[in-house]
Amino acid sequence: MTNRIHAAEYSAVVCAGIVSVxxxxxxxxxxxxxxxxxxxGKNGIAFNYSNLFRITAYTFKIALGSTLTAAAAGxxxxxxxxxxxxxxxxxxxxxxxxxLCIPPLIIALGFVGTFGMNGALNTILxxxxxxxxxxxxxxxxxxxxxxxxxxYNFPLVMxxxxxxxxxxxxxxxxxxxxxxxDERHIFFTVTIHQLSPAVAAACIPVFLYxxxxxxIVLLFGTIGGTTLEVxxxxxxxxxxxxxxxxxxxxxxxxxxxxVISAYSKIKPxxxxxxxxxxxxxxxxxxxxxxxxSRSMKTAExxxxxxxxxxxxxxFLSPLxxxxxxxxxxxxxxYVFIKIIHSAGFRNALLGTLETAPFSALLCIITAFVYAWIxxxxxxxxxxxxxxxxxxxxxxxxxxxxxxxxTLLVHHGTVPALIAAQAALAWPLAFRxxxxxxxxxxxxxxxxxxLLSDTPPDTLFRIVLPSCRESIISxxxxxxxxxxxxxxxxxxxxxxxxxxxxxxxxxxxxxxxxAASCACGTLLCILCILLFSLGKKHD
Amino acid sequence: xxxxFSAENxxxxxxxxxxxxxxxxxxxxxxVIVGRSGSGKSSVxxxxxxxxxxxxxxxxxxxxxxxxxNEITDLAPxxxxxxxxxxxxxxxxxxxxxxxxxxxxxxxGIHKAEARKRAEEYLSLVGxxxxxxxxxxxxxxxxxxxxxxxxxxxxxxxxxxxDEPLSALDAPLRKKLAADIRSSQKKENFTGIFVTxxxxxxxxxxxxIILMKAGRVQxxxxxxxxxxxxxx
Numbered sequence: 001m002t003n004r005i006h007a008a009e010y011s012a013v014v015c016a017g018i019v020s021v022x023x024x025x026x027x028x029x030x031x032x033x034x035x036x037x038x039x040x041g042k043n044g045i046a047f048n049y050s051n052l053f054r055i056t057a058y059t060f061k062i063a064l065g066s067t068l069t070a071a072a073a074g075x076x077x078x079x080x081x082x083x084x085x086x087x088x089x090x091x092x093x094x095x096x097x098x099x100l101c102i103p104p105l106i107i108a109l110g111f112v113g114t115f116g117m118n119g120a121l122n123t124i125l126x127x128x129x130x131x132x133x134x135x136x137x138x139x140x141x142x143x144x145x146x147x148x149x150x151x152y153n154f155p156l157v158m159x160x161x162x163x164x165x166x167x168x169x170x171x172x173x174x175x176x177x178x179x180x181x182d183e184r185h186i187f188f189t190v191t192i193h194q195l196s197p198a199v200a201a202a203c204i205p206v207f208l209y210x211x212x213x214x215x216i217v218l219l220f221g222t223i224g225g226t227t228l229e230v231x232x233x234x235x236x237x238x239x240x241x242x243x244x245x246x247x248x249x250x251x252x253x254x255x256x257x258x259v260i261s262a263y264s265k266i267k268p269x270x271x272x273x274x275x276x277x278x279x280x281x282x283x284x285x286x287x288x289x290x291x292x293s294r295s296m297k298t299a300e301x302x303x304x305x306x307x308x309x310x311x312x313x314x315f316l317s318p319l320x321x322x323x324x325x326x327x328x329x330x331x332x333x334y335v336f337i338k339i340i341h342s343a344g345f346r347n348a349l350l351g352t353l354e355t356a357p358f359s360a361l362l363c364i365i366t367a368f369v370y371a372w373i374x375x376x377x378x379x380x381x382x383x384x385x386x387x388x389x390x391x392x393x394x395x396x397x398x399x400x401x402x403x404x405x406t407l408l409v410h411h412g413t414v415p416a417l418i419a420a421q422a423a424l425a426w427p428l429a430f431r432x433x434x435x436x437x438x439x440x441x442x443x444x445x446x447x448x449x450l451l452s453d454t455p456p457d458t459l460f461r462i463v464l465p466s467c468r469e470s471i472i473s474x475x476x477x478x479x480x481x482x483x484x485x486x487x488x489x490x491x492x493x494x495x496x497x498x499x500x501x502x503x504x505x506x507x508x509x510x511x512x513x514a515a516s517c518a519c520g521t522l523l524c525i526l527c528i529l530l531f532s533l534g535k536k537h538d
Numbered sequence: 539x540x541x542x543f544s545a546e547n548x549x550x551x552x553x554x555x556x557x558x559x560x561x562x563x564x565x566x567x568x569x570v571i572v573g574r575s576g577s578g579k580s581s582v583x584x585x586x587x588x589x590x591x592x593x594x595x596x597x598x599x600x601x602x603x604x605x606x607x608n609e610i611t612d613l614a615p616x617x618x619x620x621x622x623x624x625x626x627x628x629x630x631x632x633x634x635x636x637x638x639x640x641x642x643x644x645x646x647g648i649h650k651a652e653a654r655k656r657a658e659e660y661l662s663l664v665g666x667x668x669x670x671x672x673x674x675x676x677x678x679x680x681x682x683x684x685x686x687x688x689x690x691x692x693x694x695x696x697x698x699x700x701d702e703p704l705s706a707l708d709a710p711l712r713k714k715l716a717a718d719i720r721s722s723q724k725k726e727n728f729t730g731i732f733v734t735x736x737x738x739x740x741x742x743x744x745x746x747i748i749l750m751k752a753g754r755v756q757x758x759x760x761x762x763x764x765x766x767x768x769x770x
Binding site: 176178182 | 584587588589591614615616617620621622624625626628629630631632641642645646686689690693
């Protein structure tokens with residue numbers, strides 16, 4: 001009996017190892033394949049260099065603009081959530097789940113439903129103010145892309161900076177206070193330096209998300225205003241200019257790798273910012289802090305109201321706009337019943353269930369195996385190479401991965417889609433599982449090893465049960481991410497296959513806006529449910 | 539001797555302890571508040587410094603803090619004329635040692651070159667000649683605490699609060715720094731309130747000891763009259 005258990009344990013370990021290697025292969029081979037056309041042919045690459053510079057500069061501008069917008073809203077919001085108590089504080093903090101669980105496509109639809117020419121806000125304002133033309137016309141421009149992406153990602157900056165701000169050691173600021181510095185001077189000479197690692201740690205991933213942003217640019221981008229990601233897609237899928245697609249892919253990935261390398265250097269500095277002081281400030285009401293001057297109090301109230309208005313306008317309204325967009329069509333709320341009973345929706349739902357759970361399963365297996373290797377091989381977290389490897393998928397976009405996979409398998413297939421999704425998403429699971437694995441004391445592992453018959457015993461009886469919560473949580477999270485992914489299914493174009501996200505996109509691009517919003521709302525609800533389920537186990 | 543400092547009705551309610559504390563300190567002396575962890579010693583210093591809010595008393599008595607005859611209860615921390623040394627040094631790690639020491643002077647609007655020159659003088663005073671350009675995260679615990687002392691003394695405050703400044707250091711260094719603090723206090727003639735849980739350290743620096751238990755004054759008197767078993 002014991003032998004049979006040991007045999008099963010060993011088999012499970014071998015299988016998990018094989019799965020992880022396969023996911024590694026599913027990452028490296030498509031990535032290599034995406035650059036392979038660069039080495040084909042004898043005449044070298046012939047393409048427009050000025051286009052290359054224009055598109056790279058535009059991509060950089062959009063990503064930087066969006067990151068600055070996210071920081072401009074996220075850092076002041078973090079000040080309020082970390083230092084002040086006010087009604088809605090918890091709700092504001094909970095918004096940090098939105099960029100993680102609501103796909104960008106849905107946000108894009110929300111912006112169209114709110115700020116589009118026939119959007120809810122434009123319609124209301126035109127009626128109230130008797131205007132002939134819609135007042136908000138920024139949507140289909142660079143500003144529209146920057147605002148949509150910036151506000152979509154601002155809760156991420158807010159959450160990271162807020163947590164750091166809350167835990168900042170207060171003694172340095174108190175020392176500055178005792179030496180006669182006023183609150184403004186303290187912010188610029190002390191707090192900003194204490195916060196800078198957290199700001200960088202929050203902004204770099206946001207910059208990368210925006211750098212790789214595909215769906216929002218595809219929907220809102222203007223003629224001539226296109227990003228590397230969209231150009232790779234167009235070259236690979238529409239004009240079939242693989243060399244151009246590969247050049248763009250190489251530039252995009254190299255730049256992202258440089259950013260990742262900077263991020264990996266900043267991350268330890270941010271992690272080292274631990275709460276060192278026994279004293280913590282209690283959150284005060286807005287304008288009620290100790291010794292704040294009257295002008296500072298007024299500034300705090302005014303900036304709080306302004307920030308709240310901007311967040312409601314550019315973040316909450318588009319979210320509400322998705323629902324509004326679905327029920328304000330000709331069919332009203334009946335559109336939901338109609339869409340649920342449609343064959344297209346059923347197929348899409350089946351397609352989603354055919355991919356997302358398997359992709360999530362592969363993610364957690366790979367994440368667990370790598371986390372265990374890291375825990376054993378580098379218990380002190382000092383091996384830079386091993387620690388940086390899980391960040392590499394962050395440097396590869398879905399479009400590049402999909403493009404490389406298409407070059408490898410020629411025709412998109414469901415297993416290729418699952419493998420590509422898992423190859424990019426497993427680091428999301430890794431972070432959670434590795435954190436819970438690191439929380440197991442070394443003494444516990446050593447004792448377990450001494451008492452175990454075989455090495456896998458420790459893994460199955462101690463490590464796996466200790467990481468159970470994080471495994472469930474990351475499974476739900478990866479499930480939601482895969483379910484909301486529009487890009488890979490679009491790029492791989494599996495014949496006669498749809499997912500909910502892809503179906504929503506198809507409805508939107510065929511101008512069935514109400515049906516698209518209804519499908520998006522349902523997708524959004526499913527993602528939130530899954531995400532909340534994961535959070536319960538976090 | 540005249541009272542330099544007095545604090546009446548310092549009152550603050552925490553979950554674990556209620557502080558209800560009144561005491562006076564004579565000019566140019568060092569008063570040490572001794573007590574177990576959680577007895578409220580550090581909170582008393584933070585209330586005096588203005589870094590914590592008072593709780594409202596049911597009997598309506600208001601807290602009153604006076605320094606050199608002036609009431610400072612409602613003044614901002616930087617305007618009270620009080621210096622404070624923190625347990626973890628609280629140095630600004632993005633600044634050099636000299637810039638740390640010059641920070642308060644710069645807040646007062648003193649020109650950078652002048653502030654820097656005076657900072658170097660005070661660094662020498664605490665035995666750190668030539669340390670001005672060092673980053674503070676490269677300093678040892680003892681050196682960091684000396685920079686912190688110089689940063690406080692350069693402002694020439696009439697009252698200096700020491701919040702367990704030596705607790706993070708090893709025993710021989712603690713003894714040495716306690717003696718240095720005592721000699722600086724005599725030389726600069728400032729009034730000090732020193733918080734610690736270490737009896738030997740308390741006796742080494744104190745002119746007077748106050749024993750604090752559960753947020754209240756339990757005993758006060760001369761160091762030679764204080765014995766360790768009073769704490770239990």
